[in-house]
Amino acid sequence: MSNEIREIFDRIAPVYDQLNDWLSLGQHRIWKEMTVKWSAAKPGDTCLDLCCGSGDLTFRLARRVGATGKVYGVDFSPKLLETAKERRQKSYSQRAIAWLEADVLDLPFDDNQFDAVTMGYGLRNVKDIPRSLQEIYRVLKPGSKAAILDFHRPGDIPIRFFQQWYLDNLVVPIATNLGVKEEYAYISPSLDRFPIGTEQVELAYQVGFTNATHYPISNGMMGVLVVIR
Numbered sequence: 001m002s003n004e005i006r007e008i009f010d011r012i013a014p015v016y017d018q019l020n021d022w023l024s025l026g027q028h029r030i031w032k033e034m035t036v037k038w039s040a041a042k043p044g045d046t047c048l049d050l051c052c053g054s055g056d057l058t059f060r061l062a063r064r065v066g067a068t069g070k071v072y073g074v075d076f077s078p079k080l081l082e083t084a085k086e087r088r089q090k091s092y093s094q095r096a097i098a099w100l101e102a103d104v105l106d107l108p109f110d111d112n113q114f115d116a117v118t119m120g121y122g123l124r125n126v127k128d129i130p131r132s133l134q135e136i137y138r139v140l141k142p143g144s145k146a147a148i149l150d151f152h153r154p155g156d157i158p159i160r161f162f163q164q165w166y167l168d169n170l171v172v173p174i175a176t177n178l179g180v181k182e183e184y185a186y187i188s189p190s191l192d193r194f195p196i197g198t199e200q201v202e203l204a205y206q207v208g209f210t211n212a213t214h215y216p217i218s219n220g221m222m223g224v225l226v227v228i229r
Contacts, residue, residue, distance in 0.1 A: 027218065028056075029056075031149055031217060031218070031222055031224075032056050032057050032060060032120060032149065033060060034149075034217065034224060035057060035118055035120060035147045035148075035149040035224050036057060036060040036061055036064060036118060036147070038145070038147040038215070038224055038226045039061070039116040039117065039118050039145050039146065039147040039226075040116055040144075040145045041061050041064045041065055041069075041115065041116035041118075042064065042065070042115075043064070043065060043066040043068060043069060044065060044066065044068040044069050045064075045065045045069050045070075045115035045116055046065075046069065046070045046071075046072075046113065046114055046115055047061045047064075047065055047069065047070070047071045047072070047114060047115060047116045047117065047118070048071070048072045048074065048109070048113075048114045048116075048117045048118070048139065049061055049071060049072070049073045049074065049117075049118045049119070049120075050074050050104050050107075050117065050118070050119040050122055050136070051074070051075055051076075051104060051119050051120060051121065051122025051123075051125070052073035052074055052075045052080075052081075052084060052099075052120075053075060053077075053080050053083075053084070053120065053121070054080055054083040054084050054087060055073055055083075055084035055087055055088065055097075056120065057118045057119075057120045057149075058071055058073035058084065058097060059087070059088070059097075061116070061118060062096070062097050065096075067096070069096065070096045070097075070098070071096065071097050071098070072097075072098050072099075072100060072109075073097060073098070073099050073100070074099075074100045074101075074102050074104065074107070075099075075101065075102075076101060076102065076103055076104070077101075078101055081099050081101055084099060085099055104119075104122065104126060104132050104135060105126060105127070105128055105131050105132055105135060106135070107135045107138075107139055109139045110139070111138050111139065112139070112140070112141045112142065113139050113140075113141070114139050114140055114141060114144065115141055115144050116140075116144055116145055116146070116147075117136050117139065117140055117144075117145075117146035117147075118146065118147050118148070118149075119136070119146070119147075119148045119149070119150075120148075120149045120150075121149065121150055121151070122148075122150070123148050123150050123194075123200075123225075124150050124151060124190050124191070124193075124194045125190065129195065129203060130203055130206065130207060133203055133204055133207045133209075133227075134207050134208075136148075136227070137207050137208055137209060137227075137229060140229040141229065142229050143228065143229060144228070144229050145226060145227065145228050145229075146226070146227050146229075147224055147225070147226050148200075148224065148225040148226075148227075149222065149223075149224050150194070150222070150223060150225075151187065151190075151191055151194070151221065151222060151223075152191075152194075152196065152197060152216060152220060152221060152222055152223035153191050153192075153194070153196055153220075154216070154219060154220030154221055155196070155220060156219070156220060159219050159220060159221065163221050164188065167187055167188050168188070171184055171187065172184055172185050197214030197216060197223050197225070198214065200212075200214055200223075200225045201213065201214050201225070204225065204227045209227040209228060209229060210228050210229065211227065211228040212225065212226070212227045212228075213225075213226050213227075214226075
């Protein structure tokens with residue numbers, strides 16, 4: 001990821017969770033729960049949450065793997081990692097979680113290390129999507145799954161218009177009120193560059209995954225790419 005994107009996430013760290021709740025009307029919690037379920041993480045597993053942000057998916061994974069499991073939360077924004085660590089101290093101190101500042105295009109892990117991988121709202125922001133998928137493939141154990149949640153441009157034209165109206169008239173004004181307008185205005189152009197579901201599936205197969213499925217959710221405005229190593 002670029003330094004510019006890192007700086008954006010450092011700046012929004014203090015209001016990140018609050019904004020996610022407001023902008024999704026709380027729905028992001030359901031989407032994240034679905035993502036963790038699709039990752040097939042189970043008790044005792046060693047799991048990886050990429051672009052972990054303030055830790056929502058990481059904490060959900062930790063609950064799933066239980067006392068005998070281990071979860072690594074990776075992000076390139078030190079400010080968001082600080083927020084995640086603070087949240088852990090308050091609510092999840094008993095969980096086995098390790099936080100790591102790292103680049104998802106060059107992960108500091110061995111091959112075949114993880115039983116499950118998740119990523120929430122990160123793939124759209126990486127500089128090299130195929131490289132990011134290659135790294136996920138590399139660190140996953142054979143037969144294991146990764147689940148990748150992100151925004152998605154709907155194929156349905158009226159819903160696509162609604163999504164753009166929502167971004168322009170709700171997301172950006174709310175972000176403006178919190179002093180992070182520029183940081184959230186980037187979502188729309190990033191969506192225009194982001195591969196749609198069928199293209200994500202094709203990229204996953206090119207990398208070597210044995211199975212890939214893209215599940216549209218929230219009327220196609222969000223999607224979860226589920227891949228099997």
